[in-house]
Amino acid sequence: MPSGQLLLEEPIRMASILEPSKPSFFSAMTKIVGTLGPKSRSVEVISGCLKAGMSVARFDFSWCDPDYHQETLENLKTAIKSTTKLCAIMLDTVGAEMQVVNKSETTITLQEDGEVVLTPDQGHEATSEILPINFDGLAQSVKKGDTIFIGQYLFTGSETTSVWLEVSEVKGNDVVCIIKNSATLHGSLFTLHASQVHIDLPTLTEKDKEVISTWGVKNKIDFLSLSYTRHAEDVRQAREFLSKLGDLSQTQIFAKIENVEGLTHFDEILQEADGIILSRGNLGIDLPPEKVFLFQKSALNKCNMAGKPAVLTRVVDSMTDNLRPTRAEATDVANAVLDGSDAILLGAETLRGLYPVETIYTVGRICSEAEKVFNQDLYFKKTVKFVGEPMTHLESIASSAVRAAIKVKASIIICFTSSGRAARLIAKYRPTMPVLSVVIPRLKTNQLKWSFSGAFEARQSLIVRGLFPMLADPRHPAGSTSATSETILKVALDHGKALGIIKSHDRVVVCQKLGDASVVKIIELED
Ligand SMILES: Nc1ncnc2c1ncn2[C@@H]1O[C@H](COP(=O)(O)OP(=O)(O)O)[C@@H](O)[C@H]1O
Ligand SMILES: C=C(OP(=O)(O)O)C(=O)O
Ligand SMILES: [K+]
Ligand SMILES: [Mg+2]
Structure with a gap:
């Protein structure tokens, strides 16, 4: 241990906590992945993100089209040149994600104790009574009593735009649900999550393959973030697909563990993948809250022992709208570092948040302090x-x-x-x-x-x-x-x-x- 380093396991002088840290060239040893979108796509903001410490840019294809992402990427390239900061590119797939199909983007108000029907019939307009979805097997997958969650794309924990539903009846291909909390859905994309239920959608969809072989190849993506990885076979198939795409045979695959199915097969997935993303947004709904930390600590330990990078998501949700994190969030970031994360992935915070640059900067500072007391x-x-x-x-x-x-x-x-x-x-x-x-x-x-x-x-x-x-x-x-x-x-x-x-x-x-x-x-x- 370098002398003067605090060791949390030893008695420390409390006043030493307040001693300012020496400035260092790198904001932190822990890396920051930023999701780029509406609030983080100008050259100016991206330059700010790079200077604040973002070293990987994530492009999430759950949302928006390739042209939009290309424009953002061109701005990223300009920002990399002008700041001389390096940045890798990550393509995030849609995968087995269920989405509400709301073409006209009308606002939908759901009332507690009321009923709403989820239907695969996309001919319906989305209303407060019926919500068309992009998956036709839901009725075969769920049963009475199951929990379904609908949230805004990259939902944060503090929004009133998310709703809990309980399945009351399966009627043909439709699923009738009781609304457990009042909510107003407005925005362009809402995703559904059925708790601990297998969703028979492919991990790499046809649309994903199309995007990877066009946008991905054109931009020589460094990382594929494989959403909803549930089995080692998902990674093998993605690897096989990439191997036929020229330079993309070198793209690393980061398996996103976002549900209990992925958690159950974690060891095999880790063997096949180049790295892991602990997708706490979705996993945090799939797991009972008291179990989330157990998964986090054991998964990070497994990644560390395998020498494979681990990325943790959803740390400072509240910074989407605020300049400062909550105490729980600030402590969570530090614990992620102490638990062994390689990188922190910011989602809503950078994509649609009001303070993308400040968020990266704040997270970097917390990481850097935590690194100093990491018991190496x-x-x-x-x-x-x-x-x-x-x-x-x-x-x-x-x-x-x-x-x-x-x-x-x-x-x-x-x-x-x-x-x-x-x-x-x-x-x-x-x-x-x-x-x-x-x-x-x-x-x-x-x-x-x-x-x-x-x-x-x-x-x-x-x-x-x-x-x-x-x-x-x-x-x-x-x-x-x-x-x-x-x-x-x-x-x-x-x-x-x-x-x-x-x-x-x-x-x-x-x-x-x-x-x-x-x-x-x-x-x-x-x-
Ligand atoms: N071009 C190089 N010149 C000198 N040493 C190298 C070079 N490339 C790799 N090494 C060293 O060779 C060893 C093997 O490193 P590794 O990263 O596995 O290399 P490789 O790219 O050959 O797999 C390490 O000690 C590394 O520091
Ligand atoms: C980052 C996450 O997933 P997505 O990108 O699909 O929102 C998550 O679930 O934490
Ligand atoms: K995604
Ligand atoms: Mg997710």
Whole structure:
């Protein structure tokens, strides 16, 4: 542990809590994924989001069309250029999401104790008596007494626009429900959630496939956020689909666990996926409230032990309309970090919230404070024990690099990597200092043309806690001599100095290959 670090497990001087934190170049080691939409699509606001610490932009296709998202993405590109902040792109699918079909977007008022019918017959206009939906199997899926929830797209916990229904009768293809609370539905999109009920809709719908193979390919998406992942097979099928789409064979799949079905198959899903999104919005309705934290803590622990990034959603709902989070939300963000999240995903807060930039900034500050008291020592020991012996050579090198960096109080770790594997393994051991992952391009061919790898690998580290990528010049391709390694190291050190993350006399731990051997070396900088 670096000296002066608070350890929550030890008695601390209360006044030390108030000591201001030293400003650092990176807002936090924990990453922030922002969902871009109406309130976060101008170059100006996106630039603000990037500067505040957003490193992944999520485009949610549950909502709006590809042209709209393309316009936002073009603005994101401009903002990336002008701020020189890196940002990865995540496409979020619609998947097995049930939606109310309300073409004319009329306001619908539902009265407590009244009745409303859910029908697959989309010929009906949506009214207070009947709501057409996009799924024709609901009547076969639910039974009397089941709970159905209807909420505004990216609903927050504090809205009066969401309604609880109880199924009272199934009539042919229609489902008659009792309204449990009065609510007014207005807005363009309402989603339905039937609690703990299997919905026989595909995880990757035809519309999703269409969007991925057009918008996704065109924009070389770094991450696919696979909504409603319920089985490992869902991930395998998505992988198979991506493998035939050129560059998208490199897209990482983040399985979104949003219901009890996904929770039940968590272990198999984790094995297949590149990362996990704990979709607490939907899962928070599917699970009894007293069980949510148990899933969160055990799922994050499993992701950490597997060395796969975990993303947590729905943290500061109330910031959609307010400049400050509630105390519960502020504490929740910190606990997400202490529990092991790699990234926090903001939904409504950035998409339609009034304070997207301030929200990112606030969440980043809370994360950064929590990182300082994260018990790295305990975590490290737990991880080493979990992995067991014999460790793979690379994992042993990676964990040693983290140990050495802490022991010598290094200001950063520099990791050379091509596939990204070494950097991810270092991040797995949760170093307390930033890791500059220097991605060395590799010359590759797809039989049609030659190109350099590296861009995907670099951007994909933008969702991993503690990793900060730098793409090396392709004139220094992988597998080259120790002389080029030295040149690249010098470039990396200069880059670190220019960013202000390293200064004269600092110690730096470097993980690289020299000849055939992976080595960890400690260097002390001169003036
Ligand atoms: N171009 C490179 N030059 C020097 N060392 C490298 C290079 N690429 C990877 N390494 C080192 O090689 C080892 C294997 O790293 P890994 O990320 O698994 O590389 P690969 O891209 O070959 O899978 C690590 O010690 C890493 O730091
Ligand atoms: C982010 C979530 O899902 P969606 O994007 O489908 O609203 C969630 O359920 O927390
Ligand atoms: K979605
Ligand atoms: Mg969801």
